[in-house]
Amino acid sequence: MAGFAAFVAHAAAPPPRVSLADGWVEGRRAQADAVALEVFQGIPYAAPPLGDLRWKPPQPASAWNDVREAKRFGPRCMQLPLFGDMRFRSAGMSEDCLYLNVWKPAGATTKLPVLVYFFGGGFVAGDGSEPRYDGASLASRGIVTVTVNYRLGVFGFFATPALATESPQHAAGNYGLLDQVAALRWVRDNIAAFGGDPAQVTIAGESAGSIAVSALMASPLSRGLFARAIGESGALIAPIAPVPLATMERRGEAFARKLGAGTLAALRALPADRLLQATREQHGDADVNLDGWFLRESPAASMARGEQAQVPLLLGSNSQEGYYTAILKDQPPTPAHYRTALQRLFGAQAARALTLYPGADTTQVKSSATALAGDMFIAHTTWRWMDLQRRHGGAPVYFYYFDQPRPAKVHPAAGESPDPGAVHSAGIEYALGNLAGNPVYAWTAADRAASAMMEGYFARFIKTGDPNGAGLPPWPAVRESDGGLLRQVIAAHCRTEADRGAARQAFLQAYFATHADPL
Known part of the structure; x- marks a missing residue:
């Protein structure tokens, strides 16, 4: 009863206001896990990238005089409806989309740790308003949580020789990643007003968001803007390595010719929706490039010399990042069909692949092909x-x-059953404490236990750079042990085990040195 009375008093209090470098913002009050929160949504961290600012690095946002309402999400960035699991709470879609959102404990003024989370979606889709990224649960644990929108697809990853020529840095493309750097600079300059500590910023993301985190760790532009990093499934390393700027320029010129736009002025004058619709014929994700500014070399090369950000890192992947059908296509999972698929993929190296990913019977084929598909994907x-x-x-x-694995759906289709493993992107709701925000699945006690573990690990790491803490099974840092490398299996019951997959990874590293991802 006392907790309810406190919440009523909290809800009846005046809306929270914060003074930022550009002006005052007014948010709204909320609650999570009986903890009073303050939420600020749709705060501009850069100027709208419209008109002449299309395909330019983000510019400072204009200051405002009156108190600006920050009670609803800003528009999501331009994108096609590509992924059925994306649910948006944003106010429509617009090229004017460089906004961020902040969740904080109510009344917090001390130096709290900060999480800045970058959504996934192949750099072509996604939004900081998606319920799975909601920051309320982590904020209830004493973490100032930020989600960020950044330019996507042709708006965020487009290059031509003319764009490089007009750039003082002779760079083009990577605008979506430059947006992320701008957001981190905004956090450095403003997060103390929300009770956050700019010296205790953790950057995190899943899939494309994780790939971005790895790129930010390697980029000289983001150095000193964060103290810790979390990567969930993905890195900017082969087969997802950055491409040469010249490659992106050739693609950009071909795209411009298709649109009949011969100059930058003509390209910038095109309606945003026409540009977006013209990308329907393109396949695959947007590519990061070696622009000589955000990235001077591949992250793998920088990391091999120890020139990346020297910060604690928590990272991992899921047990079912891919599925055996990606390897076998429409063939049954028999040993014979599996051998044929490996021959198609690896040619003269097929026998070595079969040794590392064996397939003596149907069960083993399914297991090995699922592992291989997940490895090759991400x-x-x-x-x-x-x-x-x-x-x-x-x-x-x-x-x-x-x-x-996710549980059964609340309303499964006829014949539909749960995936046997944890599929790509499935860990997001567990890690951020947002199972309740996804009504598709009939979450169980086991799922809630797994979420409590994973969110607990994440929260401890965000606060201290070490995931270990009271009530959590011990998680040792990576080191060689028992013929492998120590890793933490996160599920309803967590355990430490030795990952003995180094030979598989060495095989794939050699393969991807000369081959693109064939899947």
């Missing part, structure tokens, strides 16, 4: 990031393997 890049960081990072590395 788990290998994550493992390589871990290995480079533990060897050359100069700070602790904590490696995880998320293995809590």
Whole structure:
């Protein structure tokens, strides 16, 4: 009863206001886990990238005189409806989309740790308003939590020779990543007003967001803007390595010719929706490039020399990042079909692949092909990031393997059953404490236990740079042990085990040195 009375008093209090470098903002009051919170949404961290600012680095936001309402999410960045699991709470879609959101404990004025989270979606989709990224649960644990929108697709990752020529740095593309740097600078300059400590910023993300975190660790532009990093499934390392600027310029010129726009002025004059719709014929994610400014070389090369940000890193991947059908296509999972698939993928190296990913019977084929599909998609890049960081990072590395399958859906389709493993992106709600925000699944006590563990680990790491704490199973930093590398299996019941997959990863590293991802 006392807690309810306190909440009523909190809700009846005047809306919270904060003075920022650009002016005052007024948020709203909320509650999570009986903890009073203050929420600020749709705060501009850069000028709208419209008109002549299209395909330019983010510019400072204009100051405002009156108190600015920050009670609803800003528009999401321009994107096609590509992923069925994305649910948005944003106020529509616009090229004017460089906004961020802040969740904080009510009345917090001391130096609290800060999380800045970058959403995933292949750099072509996603939004900081998605319920799975909601910051309320972590804020209730004493963490000032920030989600950020950044430019996507052709608006965030487009280059032409003319764009490079007009740039003082002779760089083009990577505008979405430059947006993230601008957001981190905004956090450095403003987060103390929300009770956050600019010296205790953790950057985190999943999939493309994780790839961005690895890039930010390597980029000279973001140095000193964060103290810790979290990567969930993904790194900017082969087969997801940055491409040469010249490659992006050729693609950009071809795209401009298709649109009949011969000059930058003509390209910038095109309606945003026409540009967006013209990308429907393109396939794949947007690419990060070696622009000589945000990235001077590949992150793998920087990390191998120890030139990345020397900060504690927590990272990992999921038990079902891919599925055996990606390897076998429409063929049944028999040993014969599996051998044929490996021959198609690896040619003369097929026998070695079969030794590392054996398939003596149907059960083993399903298991090995699922592991291979996940490795080739994104788990290998994550493992390589871990290995480079533990060897050359100069700070602790904590490696995880998320293995809590989602439960059955509340309303499954006829014949639909739960995935046997933890699929790509499935860990987000668990890590950020947002199971309740996803009504698709019939969450169980086991799921809530796994979420409590994973969010607990994340919260401790954000606060201290070490995931260990009271009530959590011990999680040792990566080191060689028992013929492998220590990692934490995160599920309803967590445990430490030795990952003995180094030979698999060495095989794939050699393969991707000369091949693109064939899947």
